[in-house]
Structures are given as C-alpha cells and as structure tokens.
Amino acid sequence: DKRADIFAFGAVLYELLTGKRAFEGETITETIAKVLESEPKWELLPENTPWTIRTLLRRCLTKDVHDRLDGIGNVRTEIKLALSEPTAVSPTGMVSAAQPTRRLWAMVVGMVVLGAVVAGLAVWLFIQPSSPEQTPNRFVIRPLPPTRLTNLAGREVAISPDGKHLVYLANVGGTNHTLYLRSLDDFVDRAIPGTEGAAGTMFFSPDSQSVAFYAAGILKKVSLTGGSAITLCQAPTTWGSGTWGPDDTILFSINDSLHRVSASGGEPELLVALNRDQGENAHVWPQFLPGGENILFTVVEGNGSQYHATTLSLETGEQRTVLENARQAQYLPTTGHLIYEQAATGNLMAVLFDPTRLEVTGDPVPVVQQVRKAGAGYVDFTISDNGTLAYVPGSVEELHQRSLVWVDREGKETLVTTEKREYAAPHISPDGKQLALSMHKEGTSNSVWIFDLEQDSFSRLTLEGSIAGSATWTSDGKWLTFQSNPDDQRNIYRQLADRSGPPERLTTSPFIQMPTSWSPDGQLLAFQTTSQGSDWDIAILNMEENSEPQLFLASSSRECCAKFSPDGKWLAYVSNEEGRDHVYVRPYPGPEVKFRVTEEEGGGEAIWSPDGTELFYRTGDRMMVVSIQTEPRFVSGRPTVLFEGSYRGGTSVPPGYAYYDISNDGQRFLMTKDEGQQGQIHVVLNWFEELKRLVPTP
Numbered sequence: 114d115k116r117a118d119i120f121a122f123g124a125v126l127y128e129l130l131t132g133k134r135a136f137e138g139e140t141i142t143e144t145i146a147k148v149l150e151s152e153p154k155w156e157l158l159p160e161n162t163p164w165t166i167r168t169l170l171r172r173c174l175t176k177d178v179h180d181r182l183d184g185i186g187n188v189r190t191e192i193k194l195a196l197s198e199p200t201a202v203s204p205t206g207m208v209s210a211a212q213p214t215r216r217l218w219a220m221v222v223g224m225v226v227l228g229a230v231v232a233g234l235a236v237w238l239f240i241q242p243s244s245p246e247q248t249p250n251r252f253v254i255r256p257l258p259p260t261r262l263t264n265l266a267g268r269e270v271a272i273s274p275d276g277k278h279l280v281y282l283a284n285v286g287g288t289n290h291t292l293y294l295r296s297l298d299d300f301v302d303r304a305i306p307g308t309e310g311a312a313g314t315m316f317f318s319p320d321s322q323s324v325a326f327y328a329a330g331i332l333k334k335v336s337l338t339g340g341s342a343i344t345l346c347q348a349p350t351t352w353g354s355g356t357w358g359p360d361d362t363i364l365f366s367i368n369d370s371l372h373r374v375s376a377s378g379g380e381p382e383l384l385v386a387l388n389r390d391q392g393e394n395a396h397v398w399p400q401f402l403p404g405g406e407n408i409l410f411t412v413v414e415g416n417g418s419q420y421h422a423t424t425l426s427l428e429t430g431e432q433r434t435v436l437e438n439a440r441q442a443q444y445l446p447t448t449g450h451l452i453y454e455q456a457a458t459g460n461l462m463a464v465l466f467d468p469t470r471l472e473v474t475g476d477p478v479p480v481v482q483q484v485r486k487a488g489a490g491y492v493d494f495t496i497s498d499n500g501t502l503a504y505v506p507g508s509v510e511e512l513h514q515r516s517l518v519w520v521d522r523e524g525k526e527t528l529v530t531t532e533k534r535e536y537a538a539p540h541i542s543p544d545g546k547q548l549a550l551s552m553h554k555e556g557t558s559n560s561v562w563i564f565d566l567e568q569d570s571f572s573r574l575t576l577e578g579s580i581a582g583s584a585t586w587t588s589d590g591k592w593l594t595f596q597s598n599p600d601d602q603r604n605i606y607r608q609l610a611d612r613s614g615p616p617e618r619l620t621t622s623p624f625i626q627m628p629t630s631w632s633p634d635g636q637l638l639a640f641q642t643t644s645q646g647s648d649w650d651i652a653i654l655n656m657e658e659n660s661e662p663q664l665f666l667a668s669s670s671r672e673c674c675a676k677f678s679p680d681g682k683w684l685a686y687v688s689n690e691e692g693r694d695h696v697y698v699r700p701y702p703g704p705e706v707k708f709r710v711t712e713e714e715g716g717g718e719a720i721w722s723p724d725g726t727e728l729f730y731r732t733g734d735r736m737m738v739v740s741i742q743t744e745p746r747f748v749s750g751r752p753t754v755l756f757e758g759s760y761r762g763g764t765s766v767p768p769g770y771a772y773y774d775i776s777n778d779g780q781r782f783l784m785t786k787d788e789g790q791q792g793q794i795h796v797v798l799n800w801f802e803e804l805k806r807l808v809p810t811p
Contacts, residue, residue: 116178119185123173126166131157135174141298149176163195249803254295254794256283256302262505262792263290268314268354268441268491270505270794273321276497278337280305280315280324281794292326294337297501297796307335307342314491318357318376325363325376327353329671330625330643332365334376345378349603349625349643352413354397354491364399364408368602368623371396371410371425385425385432392419398441402468409435409444422453424471433471436464441492444468447500448801449810452480454492459484461494461504463808478808483507500801503794514788515761517548517564519781520736524756529783530569536785537761538583538772539564542610543590545777549574549610551582561595563610574608575616583770585628586610588635594619594628603627605640605654619654620662626652627770630676639665639675639684649673651686665702674717674769677701679725683743685710687717687769694769696730698747710739710749717769722779729775729782734759736782760784 127135135153138144153174158167169191172182182188256262260283263269269282279295292308292315295301308326315326318334325334325345332348332355335341348367355365361376364384372381387393395413402409406428412421422442424433435451436442442453444466451466451473461481465474485493485505493505515536517529529548537559539550548564552571561574561584574593575581581597587607594607597616603625608616620626622642630639638654640662650667666672670690677684684701687694693715699707710719716732721741728739728749735757740750761772761784774783797803 115184116181119173119182119188122185122188123170127153127158127170127174130159130162133157165191165195249800250798252796254279254281254302254796256281256293256792260284260293260302261787262794268493268495270493270495270503271315271317271324272495272497272501272503273317274319274498275321276499276501276798278317278321279503279794279796280317282311282315283792292324292335305335305337306339307333312353314353314355316355316357319359319361323357325355325357325365329649332363332374343378345376346374346381347643348381349623352395352397354399356399356401358401358405360405364401366395366397369395369397369413371399384427385430398443400443402444403446404468407468407471409442411440411442422451435466435471436473441494443496445496445801445804447498448804450804450808452494452496454484454486454494455479457486459486459492461492463804465808465810475808480804480807496800500799502797502800505792506795516786516788517550518760518784518786519776520756520758520760520784521781522755524758526758526786529566530564532571533788538770539774539783539785540584540586541774541776541783542586543588543777547610548783549584549586549593551584561593563593572612574610574612581606583627583629585631587631588633594631594638596625596627605638629674629770632677632681633679634681637677637681639677641673641675651675651684671769674719674771676719676721676771678721678743679723680743683747685719685721685728687719691715696728698728698741698749700747708747708749710741710752711737712752716752718771718773719769720771720773720775722775723777724779727779729755731773758784758786760786 124135136144136147136151138147169188172180175181263282263284271280272278277297279297280292282290283293284290290309290311292305292311293302294305310328311326312328315324317324322338323334323336325332327348330347330349332345333342334345335343345363348365350366350369352366352369355363357363357376363374363376364371365374367381370387371384373384374381385396387396392414393412397411397413399408399410402424406426408425408427410423410425412423420438420440421434422436422439424435436453438455439453442451444451449465450463452461452463454460455462460479461484462477463480464477467474481494481504483506485507495503514533516533517536517539519527519529534552537551539548541548546566548566550562550564551559552562559582561581563572563574575595575597581595584593584595586593591610592607593610594605596603597606602623604618604622605620605626605628606616606618608614624643626640626642628638628640631637636655636657638656640652640654641649642652643649649671651665651672652662653665654662666686668690670688672686672688675684675686682701683698685696685698687696694717695709695711695715696717696719697707697709710728711730714732716730716737718731720729722729726741728741730737736755737752738755739752742748772785776783
C-alpha cells in the first residue's frame with residue numbers, strides 16, 4: 114500500500130544524499146535480505162543534512178509499518194521546514210550557511226519525486242507477497258536510446274511461460290535488429306548474442322529457458338543462459354509464427370502452412386495444408402490445447418483481410434471454425450478464456466472457451482484497447498501462464514515516423530519532403546527526378562511507392578493486398594523490379610514505372626527472393642535467395658537468354674546484397690564467412706577471386722559511386738568510403754569515415770541490404786531518419802484477476 118511508497122521515497126532520498134544505496138545487494142533477493150536484516154549507514158549522510166530530514170529518513174525507512182509516516186503529505190511539510198531554516202546544524206555542533214542547504218534541497222526535491230515513483234513501484238512489485246487476490250500492477254518498459262522497437266511485420270514481444278522473462282525485437286540507429294532480454298526482477302536489458310537479423314516473431318520453450326525465432330527464412334533457437342544460436346530448419350514464410358509444445362516439438366509456418374519439427378532440429382513435417390480453393394492463404398499462430406490432441410490456430414483468408422480462430426484434431430485432421438473475425442487467438446487454460454484481436458481494430462477481446470467441446474460460450478468482451486498492429490499481420494501482445502500481460506500500445510505510424518533526408522559528404526542534412534511516413538529502402542531513378550521506396554500505411558501491407566521530387570507528391574505503384582518492397586530501377590529507368598507475394602510466394606516482379614502495364618512475374622520459387630541490382634545494359638538482374646539450406650545466396654537472372662536464374666555465390670555462409678559496378682564488370686556484396694559481415698568485391702562473371710574492402714570491424718550496405726571510383730558502406734552509424742581502382746588490377750584504399758548519423762539501416766531481411774542511395778553526382782546520400790517514439794512495452798502483473806472480473810467464469 115502507500116506505506117511501501119513512503120519506504121521507497123526514503124530509499125531514493127538516502128541514495129541521492131549519500132551516493133550509496135540504503136540497502137545494497139547484487140540481486141533482488143540479496144537486497145530484500147538487507148532490508149530485513151540491516152539499517153542504513155546513517156553516518157554517510159552529509160554533515161549539513163538538517164536534523165528534520167534525518168528524522169524524516171528514519172521514519173520513512175523504519176521496518177515497522179506502524180511507525181512509518183502516515184502519508185507523503187507529511188514529507189512535503191518536513192522538507193518545507195528544512196528549506197526555511199536559517200541555519201543547519203551538523204552532528205558536531207558546527208553551524209553552516211542556510212543558502213547552500215536551500216539550494217541542495219531545491220535540487221533534491223525535484224529529483225526525488227520522479228525517483229520515488231520508480232522505486233516505489235519496484236518495492237511494491239517485488240517485496241509484497243503474491244496472492245490470488247492481488248490486484249493488477251502496471252509498469253512500462255522502454256528501450257534505452259538509441260535502441261528502438263522495430264516494426265518488421267511481426268509480433269515482436271514474447272513473455273516466458275513462467276512470467277519472469279520478456280524478449281523483444283529492437284534495433285540501434287535503424288540497424289542491428291536483435292532480440293533483447295529483460296528479466297522482470299531486474300532493470301537492465303541485454304542483447305541476446307546470435308539473434309542478429311531476427312524477424313517475424315519469437316516464442317519461448319515450455320521451461321522458459323530458450324527462445325525460438327526466425328531469421329532470413331530460417332527457424333533457430335537460442336538459450337537464455339548463453340551459447341550460439343542453433344539452426345533447426347529452413348522456414349521461408351511470409352507469416353512467421355510458432356509454438357513450442359510440452360512434448361518438445363515445435364509447430365511453425367513454412368510458406369504459410371503449418372509444419373511440425375523436433376526442437377532439436379530435423380526435417381519439417383507438413384501438419385495441415387492450405388485450402389486454396391476456399392481462399393485460405395495462411396495458417397498461423399498455432400497453440401497446443403490441453404491434452405495435446407487438438408491445436409488452435411488462425412486461418413487467414415482474403416490475402417490478410419479475414420481471420421478465423423480454428424481448431425485441428427491431430428488424430429483425425431478435422432478442422433472446426435470456433436470464432437469468426439478473430440486474429441491471433443490464444444487460449445488461457447488457467448482462466449478458461451480465449452483472447453484474440455478483433456481483426457483490424459487493435460482491441461483485444463475475451464470470451465469463455467470449452468477446450469473439450471471446442472466451442473465458445475457467452476459473448477465476447479473487450480479487455481484491452483489500442484494494441485499495436487504490425488500491418489495486416491500481427492498484434493503485439495503476449496500472455497504468460499501465470500497471468501502477466503505484455504503489449505505494445507499505439508499505432509505503427511506513431512512508433513515509426515521517418516523523414517527522408519539528403520546528407521552531404523560533410524554530414525549536413527536537408528529535408529527531401531516535410532511529410533513523415535514509414536519510409537524504407539529509397540532508390541533514386543536514373544534521371545534523378547523520382548524515388549522508389551517501400552512504405553507502410555496503417556491497416557495495409559508494405560507497398561512500393563514513387564515520389565516525384567519536382568512535384569513533391571507520392572503515387573502508389575503496387576496493388577493493395579500484397580506485400581511489396583525492395584524496389585530496384587532498371588538502368589534506363591523504364592522498369593521497377595520488386596519483391597511481392599500475390600500468391601504467398603515472395604518472388605520477383607517488375608512493372609513499368611509509368612504504370613502503363615500490369616506487373617510481370619520474373620521468378621517462381623518456394624524461396625524468398627529480393628532484387629538488388631541491374632547490370633548497366635539491363636540484361637542481368639542480381640538478386641538474393643534463401644536457397645540451398647543457407648541464410649542467403651546470390652543468384653543472377655539473364656533476361657536476354659530467357660533462362661532460369663543461376664546461383665552465382667552459394668555456401669553455408671550468408672552472401673547477399675550484390676551490386677553491379679557502373680561498368681558491369683564487378684560485383685560488390687556482403688558475406689559473413691569470416692564470422693561477421695564484410696564487404697567484398699569480385700569480378701563478374703569471373704574468375705573466382707575476391708577482395709575484402711572493409712577492415713576488421715566489418716560493414717554492409719555497399720553501394721558504388723556513379724563513376725565506379727569509390728565504394729560506400731555502413732558500419733554502425735558511420736558512412737564509410739573506400740577508393741577503388743580496377744585497372745590494370747583491382748586495388749582498394751583504406752576505408753575512411755565520411756559522416757556519422759543514426760539513420761535507418763538494412764539489417765532485417767537480410768543484414769547488409771542497402772537502405773539508402775546516392776545521388777547521380779555522387780555528392781549526396783538519400784537516407785531515412787527515425788522521428789517517431791522509442792516505443793514502449795506495457796506490462797500488467799496479475800492481469801488474470803482483471804480478466805476474471807471483466808469476463809467472469811461460471
């Protein structure tokens with residue numbers, strides 16, 4: 114109750130005055146033990162601390178709640194008296210001037226108010242005993258700048274079944290998309306090694322000690338206690354989702370169909386196929402129901418416009434729709450409720466559900482409002498077995514507003530347009546008059562848009578309803594090539610930039626593909642693909658020969674993000690064959706020799722200068738430049754820093770993809786800059802008590 118807040122106030126005030134904690138411990142458990150067993154070291158208080166404040170501290174920090182101050186209003190009175198004292202007397206009897214004391218307390222009072230709120234919450238959450246009748250408690254987790262929550266069209270928060278750990282997907286300066294771990298009995302976030310490039314969604318093991326996640330079309334797992342991430346299997350899919358069952362099997366999506374694989378890895382088994390004839394285009398969000406004989410999952414129809422909560426019998430294969438207009442449904446065995454998002458509203462609903470009869474009872478009731486939706490696909494909420502709810506509030510636009518800016522070689526910024534949207538991967542047309550870029554608008558999927566630099570206007574290139582992005586101009590500026598998935602396979606299409614014709618499909622593959630560069634003559638398209646069991650490989654499509662694409666670079670390492678040189682004789686690309694991303698250059702079509710142009714710290718997002726004499730790349734927040742000589746032999750200079758800035762980078766699918774472009778004169782860089790919020794995660798402890806109040810069980 115309020116007496117815990119008063120205790121916390123005293124702890125914060127003591128630490129501000131002494132620079133030491135009132136009760137020091139390396140862990141929450143040790144700190145609580147110190148609270149119970151010891152007293153603060155009162156001799157550490159500054160000599161000019163007024164005696165009224167010394168008495169106040171003792172009455173705040175007494176163990177006996179009956180002896181503690183009755184209300185925080187008394188604190189304000191005591192501080193006011195201390196500020197009005199003409200002199201301050203030290204324990205030794207020395208008299209000091211009141212003015213320094215007054216200045217000291219004026220500063221302290223302002224700091225204490227904010228600190229007491231935080232500390233009071235911590236004391237209340239972790240010292241008070243847990244009980245079934247305990248009321249819900251709420252607090253907020255914010256990534257520390259420059260870390261931001263991402264938006265990669267997935268559910269990007271996950272809480273462990275035991276409610277002790279929270280994992281979320283974030284980036285630093287628009288780069289380094291990584292899973293971060295926050296233990297709810299701590300105040301520190303830490304990046305989980307081996308999860309760089311994570312995307313889609315993540316989910317915990319039943320023992321809460323490991324996390325499974327998607328990265329570059331691969332399903333992986335990593336232990337929270339340390340160690341390398343382990344590849345389980347290939348998992349190319351548009352809708353990444355899954356669940357880790359009690360029998361140590363994982364249900365997840367491959368090409369948007371549900372599969373099953375051992376948590377130790379192996380060959381995936383198709384669990385249930387999509388019924389295309391009935392308009393199904395994805396089966397997502399599987400969950401084992403009690404007993405393990407049935408699973409609950411969401412059927413997506415109408416290319417992401419309709420959602421149905423559905424059950425599947427693992428024994429007979431029988432499917433049953435249990436709730437219409439329900440996205441991302443989750444059953445809570447502890448309370449007997451089905452929680453889901455009322456499609457496209459961002460509101461969480463609850464309804465009673467009978468897992469034996471496989472049917473809902475009663476009417477749905479709204480329980481949480483304004484949960485962030487990631488495009489048409491996911492809703493950012495997660496619930497633990499013991500009743501902790503975590504969710505990201507608000508809209509994607511609020512979180513991911515970005516500006517388009519020109520940045521010159523000295524780092525000076527100039528706005529391209531005053532309009533802020535969720536821009537990504539801008540590329541300049543060969544004549545320098547237009548930009549092609551990916552853009553997300555609330556309630557829709559990513560699409561390719563064209564921005565007219567002279568008219569300061571946007572127009573949409575790709576149709577609504579399908580995901581499209583990574584647009585690349587042909588050298589003559591007539592065509593735009595992009596990744597799209599109208600039939601749920603993320604392959605490569607092209608369309609006339611003046612929109613005088615429909616899109617044309619260039620590749621057909623079960624693997625994810627992204628175009629990255631056209632040769633100067635417009636005959637060769639370099640693209641990356643998740644084929645051959647590796648992260649990414651580089652392939653070439655020869656338009657003149659009208660033949661099937663051919664792999665150019667393929668290995669167990671990741672090779673991606675290929676860019677033809679202006680003369681078409683060289684390819685710059687990114688690979689992690691040395692353990693981290695580096696930029697390499699090799700002749701095209703051969704011989705098989707390569708030159709690394711980055712130094713030991715590595716880098717990615719390589720782009721040639723228009724005249725081919727320089728190669729640019731990014732490492733962290735730094736834009737680097739390397740001088741290049743190709744005749745009579747290849748020679749690269751030493752990389753130097755051109756400018757620094759927290760601009761969005763390409764580290765999602767895949768790491769190393771260039772999310773910026775360079776002007777035709779080679780003097781300005783087209784960048785996207787985050788202007789939105791850092792993002793925050795709302796956590797509600799003991800949420801089941803509120804749920805049972807809103808939707809009572811029989």
